[in-house]
Amino acid sequence: YTGKTGSELLTDKIKKLSVRDYYSVPVVVNDQAHAYDAITTMFLEDVGTLFVVDQHGILVGVLSRKDLLRTSMGQQDLTEVPVHIIMTRLPKIKVCQKDDLLLDASIKLIENQIDALPVVQEHERGLEVIGRLTKTNITKAFVGLVNQDRI
Ligand code: ADP
Numbered sequence: 001y002t003g004k005t006g007s008e009l010l011t012d013k014i015k016k017l018s019v020r021d022y023y024s025v026p027v028v029v030n031d032q033a034h035a036y037d038a039i040t041t042m043f044l045e046d047v048g049t050l051f052v053v054d055q056h057g058i059l060v061g062v063l064s065r066k067d068l069l070r071t072s073m074g075q076q077d078l079t080e081v082p083v084h085i086i087m088t089r090l091p092k093i094k095v096c097q098k099d100d101l102l103l104d105a106s107i108k109l110i111e112n113q114i115d116a117l118p119v120v121q122e123h124e125r126g127l128e129v130i131g132r133l134t135k136t137n138i139t140k141a142f143v144g145l146v147n148q149d150r151i
Helices: 006-014 035-045 065-073 102-112 135-150
Strands: 028-030 049-053 059-064 116-123 126-134
Touching (some): 059 065
């Protein structure tokens, strides 16, 4: 018996959760794509955040719903607007890695007021995108903590 309170045990459990067990497949668009392609991909893939990658799968940008809505409010032809002029780009992109604690990734989402982080792996060319971690993944982890106790 450890003598820990219930809430200490819960804290210990939360501090062991790792990004690797909760992330989803990334949805990406090529850096040559246009806003119209990105909007179509967002609907078809049913995600709120897209990662923009070069031809090697290396991260170059992030596109959120609001980035695309903002662009749509203008008078431009969306098939003519390149994603690289509307995306958030490096070095401003917040990322996480598979081995990061889910708690640290959650803090990053909150502090930066964003919905998703690309899960990346360092590569000689840059950061390769291997996954996406969203608020939904964290909500699932939260519910999972309760369900573990029911088994
Ligand atoms: P939405 O704009 O749909 O509410 P977010 O809150 O995630 O979605 O995005 C807010 C802004 O932050 C957008 O301009 C977006 O490009 C940017 N952003 C989203 N995710 C990241 C990230 N991981 N790193 C840096 N900027 C991001």
